[in-house]
Amino acid sequence: MFKTILFDLDGTLIDSSDDIFNGVNYALSKYGQDTLAKADIMCHVGVGSLSLIQNILKNDDRSMVEDVLVTYLNYYQENAIEKTKLYDGVVEILQIPEKEFGLITNKPQSIGDKILSGLGVEASFKWKIYGDTYSVLKPDPYALNQIIAEAGxxxxxxxxxxxxxxDLKFSQNAGVASCLFKSGFGAIEIYPEVRADFEISLMNELKNIILD
Structure with missing residues (x-):
């Protein structure tokens, strides 16, 4: 039986695609770069803000990358919950008794905390690990292993x-079971050799897994 239930944030608990899309295109346009379609932005989400901008720009100009990154993060900090919403069923899952919930995301803490607080679920998580909590990001398993040790x-x-x-590679690296939320927007192709132990299309379907 699963006792400790840990989540990614973007594309798993929340649909943040519109606010990320608007923030990236705002930063690109400010520095004279072509704006992009949502799909061409969202396929790079999940590996951290720096990698997001680097992958989008495809540019070795460190100064340009830094300028666009800072502009994006400043804009996103101010506009992080304009359109972002919880996926249906998330609140009900987080209310399941006798389970401990945690969050591990590559998103910066200042933005992540603002989103969780604004959506009213910040208190649901015993653990919150962000992209700037440790020196490594997913899929390095360090953060997950820290929670396992603390949870006992x-x-x-x-x-x-x-x-x-x-996320699937992250779970594999830590040696824990993974569940793929197929209604999110994360790219699966980055680690095509990794398979999920479980798959769901609706968050409410998670009950059948964690209450089994």
């Missing part, structure tokens, strides 16, 4: 839910 559970009692190949 076995790895077979932990489930990680995410929407991308990075």
């Amino acid at each position: 559970v076995q790895k077979n009692e932990v489930l990680f839910i995410g929407d991308s190949g990075v």
Whole structure:
């Protein structure tokens, strides 16, 4: 039985695609870069803000990358919950008793905390690990292993839910079960060799897994 339930954030608990899309295109346009379609932006989400901008720009100009990154983060900080919303069923899942919930995301803490607070779910998580909490990001398993140690559970009692190949690789690297949320927007192709232990299309379907 799973005792510790851990989630990715973007594309798993929240649909943040519109606010990320608007923030990236705002930053691109400010520096004279072509704006992009949403799909061409969202396929790079999940690997951290720096990699997001680097992958979008495809530019080795460090100064340009830094300028666009800072502009994006400043804009996004101010506009992080304009259109962002919880996926249906998330609140009900987080109310399941006798489970401990955690969050592991590559998003910066200042933005992540603002989103969780604004959507009213910040208190639901015993653990919140952000992209700037440690020196490494997913799929490095360090953050997940820290939670396992603190929770005092076995790895077979932990489930990680995410929407991308990075999340599946993260789970594999830590040796815990993974659940793919297929209604998110994360790119699966980045680690095509990794398969999820479980798959769901609706968050309410998670009940059948964690209450089994």
